[in-house]
Amino acid sequence: MKKYLFGILAAVVAFTGFAFxxxxxxxRADMYVFEFRSSQPYTQAxxxxxxxxxxxxxxxxxxxxxxxxxxxxxxxxxxxxxDDPNSPTELAxxxxxxxxxxxxxxxxxxxxxxxxxxxxxx
Amino acid sequence: xxxxxxxRPYIPAGRRWxxxxxxxxxxxxxxxxxxxxxxxxxxxxxxxALGKSPLLVDIANxxxxxxxVTEIMIAVALFIPVTRKVGFKATIIVMLVFIVYLSYxxxxxxxxxxMCAGLLESLSxxxxxxxxxxxxxxxxxxxxASGKRSSAGSRAPPA
Numbered sequence: 206m207k208k209y210l211f212g213i214l215a216a217v218v219a220f221t222g223f224a225f226x227x228x229x230x231x232x233r234a235d236m237y238v239f240e241f242r243s244s245q246p247y248t249q250a251x252x253x254x255x256x257x258x259x260x261x262x263x264x265x266x267x268x269x270x271x272x273x274x275x276x277x278x279x280x281x282x283x284x285x286x287x288d289d290p291n292s293p294t295e296l297a298x299x300x301x302x303x304x305x306x307x308x309x310x311x312x313x314x315x316x317x318x319x320x321x322x323x324x325x326x327x
Numbered sequence: 328x329x330x331x332x333x334x335r336p337y338i339p340a341g342r343r344w345x346x347x348x349x350x351x352x353x354x355x356x357x358x359x360x361x362x363x364x365x366x367x368x369x370x371x372x373x374x375x376a377l378g379k380s381p382l383l384v385d386i387a388n389x390x391x392x393x394x395x396v397t398e399i400m401i402a403v404a405l406f407i408p409v410t411r412k413v414g415f416k417a418t419i420i421v422m423l424v425f426i427v428y429l430s431y432x433x434x435x436x437x438x439x440x441x442m443c444a445g446l447l448e449s450l451s452x453x454x455x456x457x458x459x460x461x462x463x464x465x466x467x468x469x470x471x472a473s474g475k476r477s478s479a480g481s482r483a484p485p486a
Contacts, residue, residue, distance in 0.1 A: 212406040215353035219360035219402075227368065267375045271436050 236321070237287045238267040239296055241277040249310040252277045252303035255296035262293050269323030276309045278325035286317050344475040351469035352405045355418055355462065359405070363398030366391075382431055397421065412473050418466040422459045429456050 239260040245251050251259050260280065270278035280301065287293040301322070302314040311324040338346075366373045374391035377383045383390060401421065404414030433452040450458060 208408055209406070211349040211353040212356055215356035216360060216402075216406070219357045219364070222357075223361050223364045223368075226365070264371055264375065267372055268379070270379060 235265045236281040237293050238263045238281050240279045247309040249303045249305035252310040253301050257295040270325040272323050273326040274311050274324045275327040276325050277312050279323050281321040344472045348472035351465050356402045356405045359398040359402040363395040366395035415466040415469040422463045426459050
């Protein structure tokens with residue numbers, strides 16, 4: 206038993222740390238992530254349109270994209286800005302602003318406190 | 328004038344190496360168990376983040392479960408004294424693979440966030456590489472200490 210002492214101690218520390226981290230992150234408000242459909246042309250009008258035809262729901266609390274302002278990628282919104290927080294399919298009550306350079310547009314702003322966006326490389 | 332002579336408690340060399348090996352293994356168990364559990368618990372987020380990486384997009388599905396499972400297996404190998412050396416060697420291999428990947432990301436996608444679990448998530452790519460090098464040093468120290476410990480323990484008493 207003595208030879209496992211350090212290992213048991215390390216395992217306890219790891220489990221405790223993990224439990225604390227998860228308890229802390231579960232207190233944070235969920236962010237709903239929508240991604241611009243890559244099958245659609247990346248025009249300014251399309252990127253600014255919050256409809257499900259252009260912005261697809263991907264999941265909760267996912268990470269952003271590479272943050273390179275060349276092409277639209279993801280928007281992260283709180284529960285107030287989705288159609289149904291229990292089963293979200295579409296953005297609701299949010300306005301997205303975009304800038305087009307050449308044939309591709311990227312997001313330059315999103316309404317709503319705490320809402321975020323991230324673009325990607327073209 | 329008063330002289331004070333302090334005596335350091337004598338710790339035999341074998342015991343010292345034993346402690347070094349145990350502490351190195353303990354720290355690495357802590358790291359692998361924590362990161363492995365975190366990746367499994369946040370499986371969907373981890374898989375999604377891997378899918379965003381240009382290098383891993385094709386193997387994201389397999390890697391999303393195989394990487395945390397490997398990390399937990401290394402933690403188990405480090406926990407069991409008989410397989411500890413194998414655990415240290417596996418640590419070095421895994422950390423070297425991570426360093427190659429991190430170097431690639433630094434060069435080609437430096438702004439992509441890292442799904443590395445816990446405190447590591449807040450590290451920059453560069454700090455992450457330094458951290459991984461430190462873990463390699465720790466694993467090497469563990470291998471050396473395990474070898475010294477066994478050779479010190481097997482030494483025959485003077486005739």
